[in-house]
Amino acid sequence: MGDKKKWFQLDLGLNKKQPNAGTCGCGKTSGGCGSHAAEPPKTGHAISSAEFDAAVEQELTQETMVGQTRKDGFQQVFDVKMDRRSAFRKLTASLLVGAGAVHTSCSVTAGEETKEKAQLDWEEQFKGNYKLMTEEEKQATVDRLVRSYQLRKKENIKMTATDASKDVLFGYAFNISKCQGYMDCVSACVKENNQDRNSEMQYIRIHEMKDGEGFKFNEADDNYYHEVPAEGHFYMGTQCFHCDNPPCVEVCPVEATWREEDGLVVIDYDWCIGCRYCMAACPYDGRRFNWSKPEVPEEEVNKNQHYLGNRLRKKGVMEKCTFCVQRSRSGKDPACVEACPTGARIFGNLLDPDSTIRWVLENKQVFRLKEDLGTEPKFWYFMD
């Protein structure tokens, strides 16, 4: 990336000590990661407002970045010609972060770590849309998040940004005759995916329905507490179905959610603006919103994370099941599949003709929910 930095470089003087050493692959060394530029610092410790003005002006008037045909999120916003006044208005929110960063950088009492935190926050604030990032940019943001967590919580996490593999399309089958309503899947999912404990968010719902009456979601109970299976009832689970033609993706005004090549529908939590259009568009109630800051006790945090998966979210963003992207992309079953004591949940690669999921699709009577909508969910139900 280097001098092609797409945002205004805030240099808190930390870069001088780590000249592009590439030390941060593991996130364990000190210093920010990847994106530290060789660019000559535009500002010193004391950034004056005039300098800031000039820098923003420079960004605004600059033509699209050299040698780049694709526009990334930053350019999509800043290529729009506008006067300085409106540009500044647009920048206000981001400037709050900057102001904080500048404040700490000017402070005599602020330690090295505080400055580094501010630097990381700044870089995170101005990063582009994940979809449009290069491999290095993806790694850089992952490294920043890992380092940031390390600085704040004094704990190490492992975060990946593994991409979809070719010849993989994830699919899921659910055996209605087998599910007994134990809800072990729900518990495993909450733990695996670092879901907010305060609001008791859960991606999976298990619906208890009356035998012989078909799917009646209005009359079903998804929060029962009695010995299961209850007489005369059957159980079925819903979660994100990872539609192949996902309506939630269509409606997102900022392209913060999309369908990956292996069929997973994912969210960039840092690009989501929390408008909840996707929540309204989803016909399956598959999406969840963080009304408050999600909290997970430190000892319960799952530290094996994926950028698009179970990394810790913030207030005001959407989240949902990702078929445990942090597990599935490395060949592991999602947590719900692993936890299910009845074997009602089957997961696999739809493109592999020898996979168990394919056998189920070809040999059992399978059906999907609201098939007529054309959303093409990759989640099939079947019975013995």
Place this chain on the structure above:
Amino acid sequence: MKTFGIVCSLIMLCGLFSCKHKEGEYHSLKEKIEEESKHYADPGISSEAYIGDINTIEITEGEHTFLIPERKSQIKSFACTECHSKPLEQMQNEPGEQKAHWDIKMNHANANAMNCATCHNGNDMDNLHSLTGNTIDFNQSYQLCAQCHNNQVEDWKGGAHGKNIGGWAKPRAAFTCVNCHNPHEPQIASKWPARFNTEKVKERK
């Protein structure tokens, strides 16, 4: 004639393009799966590490080859002949002897259909035997179950019944019948759900 040919090809072209929806080149997910799996090449992802420390053996049943947990090493006090040194009749007849296996309750089919000797062989305790008297290894006990529960075993071989071990990728490993079902009481007991969502209750008031 020439113009006719051009018009025809134009119409064909239009037809070609109008089929293409904006979401992709396929009409349905089914078609997509069928087409794209024609040129399927193994993505090179392995689930082997997730099988963990379970000892497995490979079995081949029809077109399915997969791993199942090895059983004999998991049975407490196997081999059975370590205690069953004499034929069963003689052991039962010894007066004053402590009864073994007192904790085993048979709750599997009715007494007319099944008793201990349906699966166990009094003259060869280290092996099981089929209804026709063929020897079945403890590691392959699913063959015993298959005698009656054929549908379940067929589903299990394909992957629709039972539980996968570790991951979705190759090698495929699955629990065998006795890993989930106690062969003496195969019915799985009812229990309480793992959780109850108190926030949901508040929300819905």
